[in-house]
Amino acid sequence: MNVLLLGSGGREHALAWKLSASPLLTKLYASPGNPGIGRVAELVKLDVADHSAVAAFCQEKKIELVVVGPEGPLVAGIADDLRAWGIRVFGPSKASARLEGSKGFTKDLCAKFNIPTAAYGRFGDLASAKAYVEKTGAPIVIKADGLAAGKGVTIAMTLDEANAALEACFDGAFGAAGAEVVVEEYLTGEEASFFCLCDGATALPFGTAQDHKRVGDGDTGPNTGGMGAYSPAPVMTPEMTERTMREIIEPTMRGMAELGAPFAGILFAGLMITDQGPKLIEYNTRFGDPECQVLMMRLKDDLLVLLNAAVDGQLTHMSIRWSNETALTVVMAARGYPGTPEKGSVIRGLDKAEGESVQVFHAGTAINGGALVANGGRVLNVTATGKTVGEAQAKAYAAVDRIDWPQGFCRRDIGWQAVAREKAGA
Incomplete structure (x- = not known):
């Protein structure tokens, strides 16, 4: 089948990488994409804000599924408009995307349906x-x-x-x-990212991760879009996962249906695991970035099959298999981030960094004069798998150190809490 992926970041590169491995895939298009995505998809220039232009492209290229990566187009209603043209879309409606588009809406939903939150x-x-x-x-x-x-x-x-x-x-x-x-x-506890694949009626757990939001080692400095992540999150035990589904996800699904906006797509719950149990910090209505990168490295099943099942309302018949290994990603950012990043610096050595259990996902890159250059704040996601968090961490940082980019920086402690736990339990 022909698929169009919308977006240009590390999340979209991870999705493109996984989609490209599907035997169901005939042709993958991406807009606007990035040089990494361009290795597995044909890049096309579309004005994503012009929904009718996107629909016309889909009709011309016989696109059978549109996968929307970032939140902006979802909140703007692109899924509704494409569906009105008869185009299948993985991503929530505008009404459902309010779960991310308005924090106040989500808090009021929690209050109405007794969902634990701050x-x-x-x-x-x-x-x-x-x-x-x-x-x-x-x-x-x-x-x-x-x-x-x-x-x-x-x-x-x-x-x-x-x-x-x-x-x-x-x-x-x-x-x-x-x-x-x-x-x-202000909630105290341990944060976790919890994902569910949803089809409007059924929510299927889709992995866990822990993100590192602060820019500096030791969780210091200002918040960012995310400086690294690992999966699975040890704090999300089977018991905690069951409580999260029962107390947070299932009431949300029922509540959204009652409000006339049944949720279909990826529901990403940012959680605080407190002494009283899981509490919702916020919802996102798309894959996390950089959590998506570690989830795609661990997913054993065909992503395209799963997305089709969600679009077709068939998740009750599905199960999801995961690698037992840990995946960990380190974000390499341009100097100046999360303020104004320095763009245009040349990046070398990615071929030396990648290996059998290491993937480098492009987040904010471009080609200038034949050279790969930084073109954003978060630029690369160096992602590795290992039998333990410590092993995945060591592989990821060894790959980081093989990349020649003096103007880039990263945190050197991604996964530190889990590594400390592993050492304490050794």
Whole structure:
């Protein structure tokens, strides 16, 4: 079958890499893609904001499935518009994508359907938000309501930090995304990423991971879109997975159906595992980045078969097999990230980094004058598998050290909590 993949990051390269291995695949197109994706797909230039142009391309190339990678087009309703043209799409409707597009919507859903999450308030003006913060105290969490590329969240340890974050939101630091804010209780525990493949009625667990959001070693510095991840997440035991499905995922699926927006696609729950059990931090309505990279390295089944089953409402008949190995990815970022990254520096040595259990996924790269160059903040995802987290970590960093890119940097401690656990249990 002919497939169109929308997106250009490391997540999309991982999806393209896995889709390209499917015997069902006839031709894979990607827009806009990147040089890594270009190794397994034909890159095409489409204005993804022009849904009718995307639909026309799909009809011309006889596209049988569109896979939407990033959240922006989903929140803008591309899945609805393509389906109206009779085109099959993997990705939620605009109404369902509100789970990611509006943090306030999700918090209200949790309140209505008794889904465990942090206590919260929603505010459309600075004065009332500051009054709530003053009353509640710090530490406290400030979130821009809308899409902010993973950067609209501030974990404020003091009232001054909280007020500064509120002022930034209402002063336009995140554009329209910050016109409303959600102020949340600060949760303590261990974070985990939990994924489900959904078809509107059935939610099938689709792996776990732990992300590393802070830019610096030891979880220091500002939040980023993610500096690395590993899978599976040890904290997500079978018992915790069962509780998450029963207390969080299944009520969400029932709630969305009751609201007339049954959820189909990937439901990505950011969790805090507290002393009381799992609590929802937030939902994303697409694969995580860089969590997708480690999930694709561990997935033993044909991804295209699974996506087709989700689109066709056939997940009750499916099961998913995973490698017993751990996968770990290290994000190599351009100097300046998560602020303004330096673009254009030349990257060499990727052929020396890749091997049987190591893949380098392109996240923000371009070709300039025949050379591979940095073209974004997060640029490469160096991903490895191993029998333990420590082994996967060692392989990933050995591959990082074979890449010749002086202007790039990475955290050197991805997976540190799990590695420490392994050493303690040895």
